[in-house]
Amino acid sequence: MKKILFLIAVMFNQLCFSYPMPHPFPPFRIAGNLYYVGTDDLASYLIVTPKGNILINSDLEANVPMIKTSIEKLGFKFSDTKILLISHGHFDHAAGSKLIKQQTNAKYMVMDKDVSLVESGGKTDFHYANDPSIYFPVTKVDNVLHDGDKIELGGTTLTAHLTAGHTPGCTTWEMQVTDHGKQYNVVFVGSINVNPGYKLVNNKTYPNISKDYEHAIKVLKSLHGDIFLGAHAGYFDLKHKYALLNTSSINPFIDPIGYKKHIAQKEREFFKEFEKQKLDSES
Numbered sequence: 001m002k003k004i005l006f007l008i009a010v011m012f013n014q015l016c017f018s019y020p021m022p023h024p025f026p027p028f029r030i031a032g033n034l035y036y037v038g039t040d041d042l043a044s045y046l047i048v049t050p051k052g053n054i055l056i057n058s059d060l061e062a063n064v065p066m067i068k069t070s071i072e073k074l075g076f077k078f079s080d081t082k083i084l085l086i087s088h089g090h091f092d093h094a095a096g097s098k099l100i101k102q103q104t105n106a107k108y109m110v111m112d113k114d115v116s117l118v119e120s121g122g123k124t125d126f127h128y129a130n131d132p133s134i135y136f137p138v139t140k141v142d143n144v145l146h147d148g149d150k151i152e153l154g155g156t157t158l159t160a161h162l163t164a165g166h167t168p169g170c171t172t173w174e175m176q177v178t179d180h181g182k183q184y185n186v187v188f189v190g191s192i193n194v195n196p197g198y199k200l201v202n203n204k205t206y207p208n209i210s211k212d213y214e215h216a217i218k219v220l221k222s223l224h225g226d227i228f229l230g231a232h233a234g235y236f237d238l239k240h241k242y243a244l245l246n247t248s249s250i251n252p253f254i255d256p257i258g259y260k261k262h263i264a265q266k267e268r269e270f271f272k273e274f275e276k277q278k279l280d281s282e283s
């Protein structure tokens with residue numbers, strides 16, 4: 001009987017949870033003290049300092065052992081993770097946070113407007129609140145961040161830029177790295193994707209959504225993404241750049257043109273959808 005119940009639970013889970021399971025990806029140094037420790041799709045980053053490490057994005061709960069293994073493969077300790085940050089409070093970037101907090105005692109720092117999202121485990125999401133398949137473990141936030149806040153650890157500073165719309169507290173992180181004697185500005189795009197079904201006009205649960213997207217696009221255009229990264233590996237073509245890493249004399253992750261192209265493309269996509277929804281709402 002127990003076995004049957006278990007099988008039903010597994011089947012139910014698979015029906016609800018349609019997210020394709022990400023695969024492991026080899027961990028590697030991107031530049032300076034910045035490392036890739038995510039999966040082939042869900043990007044996680046480790047910033048190593050003499051005072052301990054910063055981890056950006058906890059991914060799915062099931063990915064936490066992969067992240068831990070990646071950190072250890074690079075020769076670092078998972079338990080040295082002092083600060084945990086996220087790109088935004090959706091399950092694919094934040095579901096593993098509770099587990100990581102338990103295993104490392106890292107301080108969880110989240111942008112003010114995404115705090116309720118992670119502390120409710122997705123139940124206050126403006127769009128997905130009624131979709132239990134996106135719920136994730138409720139996680140306590142230790143430090144509430146605000147737009148422009150700087151996080152300093154062991155000589156590295158990260159700036160939190162509010163680039164809302166995708167979620168109300170969606171955060172684009174910015175930092176500087178020194179690599180082979182040169183300094184580069186790194187931008188981790190939090191996401192300006194308009195998800196299928198997002199209402200950009202007359203949105204009752206997120207009235208400012210279109211204004212927030214427009215502001216996010218403006219902020220992202222003002223940043224210099226010498227090294228262009230983001231919440232999903234697909235934004236910056238991780239696989240292609242990784243393949244070039246050992247064959248090219250120039251670090252393929254230094255890609256300011258790719259950064260500008262990505263923002264321009266997402267800007268076009270946003271305004272196309274926004275104009276369409278405005279027309280539909282008038283007719």
Ligand SMILES: [Zn+2]
Pocket residue numbers: 088090166191
């Ligand atoms: Zn998202």
